[in-house]
Amino acid sequence: xxxxxxxxxxxxxxxxxxxxxxxxxxxxxxxxxxxxxxxxxxxxxxxxxxxxxxxxxxxxxxxxxxxxxxxxxxxxxxxxxxxxxxxxxxxxxxxxxxxxxxxxxxxxxxxxxxxxxxxxxxxxxxxxxxxxxxxxxxxxxxxxxxxxxxxxxxxxxxxxxxxxxxxxxxxxxxxxxxxxxxxxxxxxxxxxxxxxxxxxxxxxxxxxxxxxxxxxxxxxxxxxxxxxxxxxxxxxxxxxxxxxxxxxxxxxxxxxxxxxxxxxxxxxxxxxxxxxxxxxxxxxxxxxxxxxxxxxxxxxxxxxxxxxxxxxxxxxxxxxxxxxxx
Amino acid sequence: xxxxxxxxxxxxxxxxxxxxxxxxxxxxxxxxxxxxxxxxxxxxxxxxxxxxxxxxxxxxxxxxxxxxxxxxxxxxxxxxxxxxxxxxxxxxxxxxxxxxxxxxxxxxxxxxxxxxxxxxxxxxxxxxxxxxxxxxxxxxxxxxxxxxxxxxxxxxxxxxxxxxxxxxxxxxxxxxxxxxxxxxxxxxxxxxxxxxxxxxxxxxxxxxxxxxxxxxxxxxxxxxxxxxxxxxxxxxxxxxxxxxxxxxxxxxxxxxxxxxxxxxxxxxxxxxxxxxxxxxx
Numbered sequence: 150x151x152x153x154x155x156x157x158x159x160x161x162x163x164x165x166x167x168x169x170x171x172x173x174x175x176x177x178x179x180x181x182x183x184x185x186x187x188x189x190x191x192x193x194x195x196x197x198x199x200x201x202x203x204x205x206x207x208x209x210x211x212x213x214x215x216x217x218x219x220x221x222x223x224x225x226x227x228x229x230x231x232x233x234x235x236x237x238x239x240x241x242x243x244x245x246x247x248x249x250x251x252x253x254x255x256x257x258x259x260x261x262x263x264x265x266x267x268x269x270x271x272x273x274x275x276x277x278x279x280x281x282x283x284x285x286x287x288x289x290x291x292x293x294x295x296x297x298x299x300x301x302x303x304x305x306x307x308x309x310x311x312x313x314x315x316x317x318x319x320x321x322x323x324x325x326x327x328x329x330x331x332x333x334x335x336x337x338x339x340x341x342x343x344x345x346x347x348x349x350x351x352x353x354x355x356x357x358x359x360x361x362x363x364x365x366x367x368x369x370x371x372x373x374x375x376x377x378x379x380x381x382x383x384x385x386x387x388x389x390x391x392x393x394x395x396x397x398x399x400x401x402x403x404x405x406x407x408x409x410x411x412x413x414x415x416x417x418x419x420x421x422x423x424x425x426x427x428x429x430x431x432x433x434x435x436x437x438x439x440x441x442x443x444x445x446x447x448x449x450x451x452x453x454x455x456x457x458x459x460x461x462x463x464x465x466x467x468x469x470x471x472x473x474x475x
Numbered sequence: 476x477x478x479x480x481x482x483x484x485x486x487x488x489x490x491x492x493x494x495x496x497x498x499x500x501x502x503x504x505x506x507x508x509x510x511x512x513x514x515x516x517x518x519x520x521x522x523x524x525x526x527x528x529x530x531x532x533x534x535x536x537x538x539x540x541x542x543x544x545x546x547x548x549x550x551x552x553x554x555x556x557x558x559x560x561x562x563x564x565x566x567x568x569x570x571x572x573x574x575x576x577x578x579x580x581x582x583x584x585x586x587x588x589x590x591x592x593x594x595x596x597x598x599x600x601x602x603x604x605x606x607x608x609x610x611x612x613x614x615x616x617x618x619x620x621x622x623x624x625x626x627x628x629x630x631x632x633x634x635x636x637x638x639x640x641x642x643x644x645x646x647x648x649x650x651x652x653x654x655x656x657x658x659x660x661x662x663x664x665x666x667x668x669x670x671x672x673x674x675x676x677x678x679x680x681x682x683x684x685x686x687x688x689x690x691x692x693x694x695x696x697x698x699x700x701x702x703x704x705x706x707x708x709x710x711x712x713x714x715x716x717x718x719x720x721x722x723x724x725x726x727x728x729x730x731x732x733x734x735x736x737x738x739x740x741x742x743x744x745x746x747x748x749x750x751x752x753x754x755x756x
Contacts, residue, residue, distance in 0.1 A: 295723060298702070409592035413592040413595050421706075
């Protein structure tokens, strides 16, 4: 296991270096001059040259990439053009809100995805199966931003059950309060998280449920299941202990991939629900063409994604010895 | 049961896809309105015999505007998937056949591209290049090509050692004959399945970026942008954003059903499915 973990970590480092290089490369695609973007169209040539020099843009690209690596190693992502603060600080304030929604959404998608997938496989060929798979097909085809708007219309505007935009108190603190017997903050916090998390969670649940169903069907057709039946074990036990245990493996592996979709979906849901996270910051950074900030956010998303995939792979190896013995 | 389901998917999906293509091609001709033609006396009307899909906040005919949006969405989706298929297939087949250092380097590049959450990568590229149809198409192709590279590479690796390839080598076939005549036909089925599903994904991505205002710039009546400005009137006039949302969802549903139906016929070994959900090593 240690050997596998080391090998997997050895792949992680070049991946991160590559991700930084690609992010840097994309920013070089910007047509025209970042200095001109910063100063507007009517800037004098001298002013542009001055700002180019102060931003280090007059140096060749490999020098800039090298110094970008060095800066990043010290946690320095540059200074935002328009936020009047270091990029790292602007990002740090936005990470927790985005993670809150992502984690709640992931929980929702796993619970509902598992329930629907198991039900569909267990009652294969019945209306339960057809209904779950219809839900899954609709969920896969549903653009996340439209689903968010539908939820907002139904739950906030028509039924007036939930606040339509904004964030409540931080979830972690509210959880602590609730444990100490003061649940008001938690209710407030969750009522704000509910819609963005449901938006992301349900569309992801659709993907997971299809995967669970096919993994369950594959497992239920295998010899050891027949043996379990022959031994006279309860069907309930066979489905939930024998089959589900094996069907969980592909689910674990896909959660890493779905996390990427969650992060991408966060950009859309945060802008719909006015959620003060990284996605919303990304939208305003792109509108303002705040290049260092865009670069920093893209990198943060990619690194978060890589870390989750690393953890998922390690978890997978813990559950399934076949992987680490390869 | 399964094949019946598959055929049903194929029929329903194929019908929707065909209908959307016809709508994109001829929708503006049959409506009798121009996409920018305003009529302030007839704002926010619901579907009627005058306006088949109703009108927007300026009284513009939504049928006509949705047809223009369909043209944009389909063009961007088809072109970006086509570029991704060509680039991905070329990289994958050469990488799988040559192996060695070339394979190692290209697969690490693929890994780096896969290291970004897809929409975030597309956003970054559009943010750098600026909005517009061509830039949007390129940015989507940049997130899609890796999938085809991986599928084609894995099939090529598996087929490289097959007896018929050895036989082709024995009779003196050159590399290009082996790659394009012997190995390539094996990947055509899975690629068609993946590409059909990919068009659905591309339409969602395109309309998502246009929704944010970073895809195709207004005043082009893209589905995503119509949905976005429709939400300003959500409380009183929910129909406007509903039309756009339904257009996106039905179209994507059509391509997804069609792709799922094709899978039973073109990809019996499930190569496309396995690659799509394989754990990332």
